[in-house]
Amino acid sequence: MSAVLKGADVVKEMNEAMMAQLAARAAAGQDAPKLAIVRVGKRADDLAYERGAVKRFANIGLRTEVYAYPADIRQEDFLAAFRQINDDPDIHGILVFRPLAPQIDDQLVIEAINPGKDVDGISPVNMAKIFAGDSSGFAPCTAAAVMAILDHAGISLKGKRVAVVGRSLVVGKPLSMLLLARDATVTLCHSKTLDLPALCRESDILVACVGKAKLLGAEYIRPGAVVVDVGINVDEEGGLWGDVDFAAAESIAGAITPVPGGVGTVTTSILARQLMKAADIAGHQQGINGALMRY
């Protein structure tokens, strides 16, 4: 039986560390960092994520403010409102629910967002930093959540063979770069990869981010391998399934993340941690500017 890598354990450790930092911040007279949640319309999954994030951020001691706009807002009106949020010095991070709306070009928002507030890692500037192996930027939260789980479990990456199955710009690609920056040898696999099971079996660590329920079964897993399942697939009865066939994999893998209760559980804490980082950087820059101005 493999060790089950539960997201809750990672969340607990991360949140405790953040609460200690926030206490120090408060003692120094600084406001808690604030996240702007930007939403157009009322999509059910956006609202569910929003409720969860608002509650968890409050529990940690972080501020949130929801900026909700009508589903039919004109693009120019939305962009004007977004620019105000972007420029507001009391807002340290911005989370944008996408797709925004049919009449709004998401790409304009991706290009407009202040890279220093882009705690969800959508800006080209942050993407280029991840690509360059520059840790000063913000990674997409799910990719960073995978790294946090591996780190929490004390799994070394240097020299390890890792198969990342799925090449999306929000998970597979940035995760490959984060793993590479830690000296893993990464193979990025996808729908056109030939003999995927054999390739996955060559790997010490298998990360599934495909979005197909139970796609990866026993034949994909080297005995003792670490299996990280990023997939969250909903079946007709509303049940949640990962990309990995957990029942088949559990007896082969050395360690495995569950779904639900694995990677997905950690993403909100990553968002919170990136908000703290954004506020720290902004505070530091303000300090520098203040010092210059007082000079």
Add this chain to the structure above:
Amino acid sequence: MSAVLKGADVVKEMNEAMMAQLAARAAAGQDAPKLAIVRVGKRADDLAYERGAVKRFANIGLRTEVYAYPADIRQEDFLAAFRQINDDPDIHGILVFRPLAPQIDDQLVIEAINPGKDVDGISPVNMAKIFAGDSSGFAPCTAAAVMAILDHAGISLKGKRVAVVGRSLVVGKPLSMLLLARDATVTLCHSKTLDLPALCRESDILVACVGKAKLLGAEYIRPGAVVVDVGINVDEEGGLWGDVDFAAAESIAGAITPVPGGVGTVTTSILARQLMKAADIAGHQQGINGALMRY
């Protein structure tokens, strides 16, 4: 014996295609695209590359202008000059020799360069596009040269296992993304990769971009594999050597690029092709703006 994939054959085809396009451009009354070559000081290797590029661009029918600055130019003076080049509508592409000079922060220039003129692919915007698989940007020329050689030789990439040895931001990383966009299954290998020979032998295509003379010998090559050697290493006698031990590899590989006369030969033609693309996009945008202004 393997087929030797000579850069000269690729260059011939590319240059003929560009000359035909330039003739069509001239017939339409348009000036030839112009490249600004930006240099600080007089480093011997910069001067050598500059002479070669100026001559080859002239042979194709493209314009170049060298902007050379004294080695001790102040950063603010250089940046002011650079901004003028950046804004000059008669300049369609910019090549910057780096590192510029000890007193100049290259990163400022990388961030300042107009992404639409960045024909050498150094801007974060173009890097993010390569990462995203968006072909509207500009790739670093050496990475694009590898793709041009593979395409010219009619080597299909879909589903192929490719080992890219070397993870630099100018070759290994962008090349991995270009290969991935063509549905290859790419493993990015590096100095911390364990059992590199076995991993390379699993690959249909092996790309060496490490910068160590003759590092990859016979034990790295699957019989019949395609070997692309990006390395250009100079020995004490001034001889040029690739990263692959050509003499050992030639009898095993199905096809192999020589050094010299391989990838390096193609990069100037890639630079020229990217300049043509930049001029086309700029011309198209000018056309749109012109149409709007006339409205």
